[in-house]
Amino acid sequence: MKAILKIGVFVFVLSFFGLSSFTTPKDGVMNTKNQEEKTITGVYDGHEDYGYNFIYKLSDGKERTMTFQIAEADVLKAHDLESEDLIGGHFNVTYTITTETIMDENDFEEEVETKTITKLVAVF
Template sequence: MKTKSIVKIGVLVFSFLVLSIAKITQDKEVFIGIYDGKEDYGYTFLGEDEEGDTYTMAFQNIESAALKSFNLDSETFIGSKFSVTYTTKIEVEKDEDGYEDETEINTIVALKKL
C-alpha cells in the first residue's frame, strides 16, 4: 500500500515538473520579412503570405544579443531583409468585468540578414 502511494506521488510530482518546464520552454519560430522600423508597440517587419499579400508582423521585445548584432533601434536596417527567429508568449489578464484578455508577446531571439 505504501509503495503505491509513493509511486502515485512520484508520478504527480514528475507530471507537475514536466508541465512547468513545458510552460517555460517556448518553441522558436522563424519569420522572413523586410524590417520596417521601430514603433511604440515594437519592431515591425513586412511579410508576404501565400497569395502575395503584404502584412505586418510586430515583435514587442528583442533579446539583447540580437539587438547587439543588429541595432534595430537605429534606422540603419530599415528596408533590409531578415530571417527572424522568435518566441511567442500569451499573457492573460482579467479586465474590470472579470473577462480574460489574451495578449500575444513576440520576442526576437536571433536575427540573420538575408
C-alpha cells in the first residue's frame, strides 16, 4: 500500500511540474527568446517602412544588406536615421535579435526575428 501511495505522489508531482511548464499564448506569441549582442561594421543605406538598412561585407568579400526593424530611443536621439544625411556613412552597429514563436492565421507556429539596434557608433 505504501508503494502505491509513493507512486501516486510521484506521478502527481511529475504531472504538476510537467503541466505547469505549458503557458497560454498572449496575442498569439508563444515563446520569446533573446540572443546576445552582436556587432557589424556597415554602410548606412537608408530607412524604409520596414526598418533601417546597413550594407556589410562577409569574410569572403561579398556584400549583404541587414535590416533592423527597431532602433532604441538612445540611438535615434543621437543619430537621425530618417535623415538622408547619414546615408553612405560607416558605422559599428551593435544589435540584438529577438525570436518570437507565434501562431499564424492557420494555427501553425511561425518564428519571427526582430533585429534591434542597441548602439550605433560612427567609424571614420
